[in-house]
Amino acid sequence: MSGRPHLRAGIVGSGFAAAFHYEALHRVYRVDVEITGVFSPNAEKRGAFANDRGITAFDSLAALIDASDVIHVCTPPSTHEEIAVTALAAGRSCIVEKPFTGFFGDGSKDFDGRTFDREAGLREAMASVQRMLEAERTSAGSILYAENWVYAPAIQKEREIIEKTGAQIVWMHGEESHSGSHSPYYGKWEHSGGGSIMGKAVHPLTAALYLKKVEGRARSGRPIRPVAVSARTHAVTTSDWFRDEGHLRTSYTDIEDYGAVHVVFEDGSFADIFASELVLGGVHNWIEVCTNNHRTVCNINPNSAMQTYNPKEENFRDIYVVEKTGTKQGWAFTSPDEEWFTGYQHEMNAFYSSVADGHEPESDSRLAADTIAVVYAAYLSAAQWGREVAVPQAGE
Numbered sequence: 001m002s003g004r005p006h007l008r009a010g011i012v013g014s015g016f017a018a019a020f021h022y023e024a025l026h027r028v029y030r031v032d033v034e035i036t037g038v039f040s041p042n043a044e045k046r047g048a049f050a051n052d053r054g055i056t057a058f059d060s061l062a063a064l065i066d067a068s069d070v071i072h073v074c075t076p077p078s079t080h081e082e083i084a085v086t087a088l089a090a091g092r093s094c095i096v097e098k099p100f101t102g103f104f105g106d107g108s109k110d111f112d113g114r115t116f117d118r119e120a121g122l123r124e125a126m127a128s129v130q131r132m133l134e135a136e137r138t139s140a141g142s143i144l145y146a147e148n149w150v151y152a153p154a155i156q157k158e159r160e161i162i163e164k165t166g167a168q169i170v171w172m173h174g175e176e177s178h179s180g181s182h183s184p185y186y187g188k189w190e191h192s193g194g195g196s197i198m199g200k201a202v203h204p205l206t207a208a209l210y211l212k213k214v215e216g217r218a219r220s221g222r223p224i225r226p227v228a229v230s231a232r233t234h235a236v237t238t239s240d241w242f243r244d245e246g247h248l249r250t251s252y253t254d255i256e257d258y259g260a261v262h263v264v265f266e267d268g269s270f271a272d273i274f275a276s277e278l279v280l281g282g283v284h285n286w287i288e289v290c291t292n293n294h295r296t297v298c299n300i301n302p303n304s305a306m307q308t309y310n311p312k313e314e315n316f317r318d319i320y321v322v323e324k325t326g327t328k329q330g331w332a333f334t335s336p337d338e339e340w341f342t343g344y345q346h347e348m349n350a351f352y353s354s355v356a357d358g359h360e361p362e363s364d365s366r367l368a369a370d371t372i373a374v375v376y377a378a379y380l381s382a383a384q385w386g387r388e389v390a391v392p393q394a395g396e
């Protein structure tokens with residue numbers, strides 16, 4: 001016996017996020033975690049995921065929930081609500097991947113993410129958020145929102161600086177971009193609930209909302225929340241003016257591949273967040289924080305902890321360098337421990353500590369709800385060429 005609290009983890013989904021959750025679970029030190037197994041709809045894929053890792057492949061969500069204390073929701077965004085609500089109803093805590101939930105169409109065959117009524121989208125997305133908050137309120141379990149940026153060491157260091165200096169954040173700007181998502185579900189609104197804003201901007205956006213929460217909490221005990229948003233979107237790689245040379249993913253159906261979001265907070269401060277599928281040279285994930293007493297740049301990826309020069313592609317054939325670069329030749333921002341910088345293991349350790357000790361996580365359902373409120377208010381704004389739209393106050 002380790003003397004540490006013991007919790008059983010069940011993973012839903014057997015794709016990319018399931019794999020990094022599995023790895024991060026091995027780096028939890030505060031709690032003794034037993035990984036009970038995995039469930040996903042395709043028997044062959046969940047079997048392969050389980051076999052490769054020596055865990056059990058469950059043939060139903062119910063069976064996985066029965067055998068677990070904490071459920072990891074590592075599935076396409078359109079499925080998050082149903083899985084989380086089911087697990088919460090059974091009294092389990094849920095780690096829900098980003099984006100929390102959203103609007104995924106009306107179920108009709110001819111639904112088109114480019115043309116639907118954005119007012120209805122905002123209303124439906126907020127209704128989904130409210131159902132998840134309600135499921136949490138009436139559950140013995142809780143929601144832990146898997147926004148790894150909140151737990152990235154650079155963001156947590158900035159939290160400490162804000163708390164100890166009493167800083168007032170006046171402006172933030174941040175971005176998450178790369179050359180296109182790998183998931184086959186991404187690119188169809190009915191699965192992903194949006195494009196670059198929903199899939200990518202949520203990372204720096206939640207970090208910005210979190211840092212204003214930290215500032216408000218330090219000064220007055222309550223978060224400073226977003227109240228208004230203006231946004232623009234573009235669909236570049238599917239447009240007839242884009243000349244494809246094969247470096248950017250172009251197989252999107254009905255989503256935007258660029259988004260710019262200007263968020264105004266209740267105290268008058270603001271943040272500018274960019275997201276796109278248009279950036280070559282690897283992941284471009286950062287946020288800059290301008291305050292009344294300091295300025296910080298948080299480089300999530302890349303960062304300059306390590307740089308390598310490789311004269312010949314072939315040399316690094318078996319070496320992982322850094323996320324989503326097209327070549328390993330030449331200079332590279334090689335990441336010596338990418339998961340550490342992106343916050344995955346810190347997030348998992350914090351979540352399991354929260355569940356074991358019964359304290360609220362830094363990245364909670366309120367932060368998730370505010371993020372979705374900003375995202376769908378942004379889509380409404382973008383449909384009106386950037387008109388300012390009020391952000392619904394979720395949970396009130």
Ligand SMILES: NC(=O)c1ccc[n+]([C@@H]2O[C@H](COP(=O)([O-])OP(=O)(O)OC[C@H]3O[C@@H](n4cnc5c(N)ncnc54)[C@H](O)[C@@H]3O)[C@@H](O)[C@H]2O)c1
Pocket residue numbers: 012013014015016017018039040041042045073074075076077079097098099146147148183184185199
């Ligand atoms: N935090 C991050 O950095 C990060 C990175 C990548 C993905 N994600 C998020 O993780 C989630 C999953 O993305 P991914 O890249 O792993 O996708 P993926 O396509 O690689 O995997 C999705 C998995 O979900 C399974 N699935 C689909 N519908 C299901 C259902 N109804 N019930 C159970 N399983 C179901 C699929 O079979 C598949 O195994 C998304 O919300 C995505 O935004 C987060």
